Amino acid sequence: xxxxSLYATPVLMIxxxxxxxxxxxxxxxxFVEGAMEGLQxxxxxxxYVLGMLVAIAVFRSSGALxxxxxxxxPVCRLLNIPAEVLPLAIMRPLSGSGALGITADIIETSGPDxxxxxxxxxxxxxxxxxxxxxxxxxxxxxxxxxxYAPAVGxxxxxxxxxxxxxxxxxxxx
Amino acid sequence: xxxxxxxxxxxxxxxFAAISGEISPLNDAIFAAxxxxxxxxxxxxxxxxxxxxxxxxxxxxxxxxxxxxxxxPLIRRLFPDIPPGHPAFPxxxxxxxxxxxxxxxxxxxxxxxxxxxxxxxxxQKDRATPxxxxxxxxxxxxxxxxPTLVISMRVSAGSLSPAxxxxxxxxxxxxxxxxxxxxxxxxxxxxxxx
Numbered sequence: 001x002x003x004x005s006l007y008a009t010p011v012l013m014i015x016x017x018x019x020x021x022x023x024x025x026x027x028x029x030x031f032v033e034g035a036m037e038g039l040q041x042x043x044x045x046x047x048y049v050l051g052m053l054v055a056i057a058v059f060r061s062s063g064a065l066x067x068x069x070x071x072x073x074p075v076c077r078l079l080n081i082p083a084e085v086l087p088l089a090i091m092r093p094l095s096g097s098g099a100l101g102i103t104a105d106i107i108e109t110s111g112p113d114x115x116x117x118x119x120x121x122x123x124x125x126x127x128x129x130x131x132x133x134x135x136x137x138x139x140x141x142x143x144x145x146x147x148y149a150p151a152v153g154x155x156x157x158x159x160x161x162x163x164x165x166x167x168x169x170x171x172x173x
Numbered sequence: 174x175x176x177x178x179x180x181x182x183x184x185x186x187x188x189f190a191a192i193s194g195e196i197s198p199l200n201d202a203i204f205a206a207x208x209x210x211x212x213x214x215x216x217x218x219x220x221x222x223x224x225x226x227x228x229x230x231x232x233x234x235x236x237x238x239x240x241x242x243x244x245x246p247l248i249r250r251l252f253p254d255i256p257p258g259h260p261a262f263p264x265x266x267x268x269x270x271x272x273x274x275x276x277x278x279x280x281x282x283x284x285x286x287x288x289x290x291x292x293x294x295x296x297q298k299d300r301a302t303p304x305x306x307x308x309x310x311x312x313x314x315x316x317x318x319x320p321t322l323v324i325s326m327r328v329s330a331g332s333l334s335p336a337x338x339x340x341x342x343x344x345x346x347x348x349x350x351x352x353x354x355x356x357x358x359x360x361x362x363x364x365x366x367x
Contacts, residue, residue, distance in 0.1 A: 009336055012319055016227050019234035027230060034229025037278065038222035042214050050210035054203055055179055058186035061202035063193055087182070093313075094178060104213050104326055105206075112332035121327060121338040125320030126346035130313040137309055138301065140285050141292040145300040148360045149309055155356055156314040160349030167341045 045097045052101025056087065060109075079165040082116035084109070088123055093130040093157050100124070118172050122164040127157045213329070220325030228276045237279065241270040251311070251354065254294075254304045261290035265308060272315040284312060303361045307354075314353040316346045 020027045059065050069076065069083030076083060084106050092099045103124040110116040130153040138146060190199040231237060245266050255261050264287035271280035291305050292298065320342050327335035 009319070009324070013227060016231045016234070016236060019236040019239075020230040023234040025230065025233055030229045030233055031226035033226075034232075035222035035226035037229070038225030039218065041225065042218045042221055046211060046214045049214060050207065051179065053206040053210045053213075055182040055186070057202040057206035058190075058199060059182045060186075061198050062186040062190035062195060064185045064189040067189065091178060098179070100322070101210075103323065104217075107326050107330045108209070108213070112327040112330040112335070113337075117327075117330075117332075118338060118341075121320075121323045122341045122345055125317060125323045125338065125342035127349060128313050128315065133313050134309055136281075137284060137288050137312070138305075141288045143292070143299060143301045143305065147301045147303075147306055148364065149301060149306040152306065152310050152353055152356045152360060153313040156310065156349045156353030159352045160314065160345050163348040164341070164345040167345050171341050172337075 045100065048095070048097030049101040049104060052091075052098045053105055056102055056105045059087070060084075079162065080115075080169050081119065081165050082110070084116045085119050085123065088120055089161050092123060092127055092161075093154055094132070096129040096132060099129070115168065115172065119165060119168045122168055123161055126164055127160045130154060130157055216329035217322075217325050220328060221322065224275075224319075224321040224325075225278075228274060228279075231274060232271075232276060232279050237267065237270045237274065237276070240273060241266040244269055244273075248311075251307055252304050254302070255291075259290065259294075261287055261294070261304075264290060265311075269311060269315065272312065273318055275317045275319050275321060280312075284308075303364065307357050307361070310353045310357045311350075314346065314350045316343060316350055318343065 017027065020030070065083060065087075068086065072083070072086060075081075076086070088099060088102045088106065091102055103120050106120040107117045110120075112118075112121070131150070134146060134149055134153060138144075138149075187199070190196055241263075245262070248266050248269060249257070249262065252262075252265070264283050268280050268283035268287055271277075271283060287308060288305065291302060291308065294304070295302050320339065323338060323342070324335050327338070
């Protein structure tokens, strides 16, 4: 697992570059074009991240997060989930950039290698913005009755979260 | 829903602080958070641009198509309702391949194309079909092979092993995806019988 994690970045990089060279593409120009899109994305997500960072700071510094974690302590203790991660679990299916803000906050305040930081990282990476995706794709073709799609999507998110908690307990013990 | 979540976080925090009299730390926290947000984005920006740049190459070089070809037999099995050779398949396959590589920008156009094809097969235009639900479940719980954004955040926060989460992330999302497809299949059967 550790080797897989360590090799993932360089191996993926070399595969991408080789595929581009074989296809005789102007590698560097394409790279710059894509990076420019990334730059625009950074500017676009700033307001979302700002809004969420401030809200989380208010919620945490007031002691409200502590109060919530006392209420949810039995559930959290069962899976060894730190209280900081709870808002992320609620936010993840609703808003991608909002969840990003919360993840960033946990990684900064608790430390990237703390249990909360690791768990938040895995949660952020392992699921997607379910409600947003349903709204965009169904909306695009005019579907109003979603059938059982939200139920299946949200259940899957919950299972991913619980698996993330268990997996983190095993791998980062 | 996001609106409510945001409001509740803010309102609960402010009311809680007012009751406990902790207004001074609340002020400090608000100012610090607002100041930190742009710094965070600036720190992340380099890694984000590096990956969107590399993924642009992957998109154009045919790497996405190659991955799509490998996935195709698996994906066809998930959609028994779509006639073989229907144009919905290439769109679905490309969407999943782009999602696997974490190229959201490339995945969305393919995904919307796929939805249009699925809608063409739909008898009741305001009502989702089981195939549509399967397709979207595939989207919402898709595995990302490389969570580049999370790794970037960990790098900028000074992690000792920023990529340590890759393996656990793939494992957790694989479990989520398997359960999602299983639920989807079970509910689909139940839905038909009704």
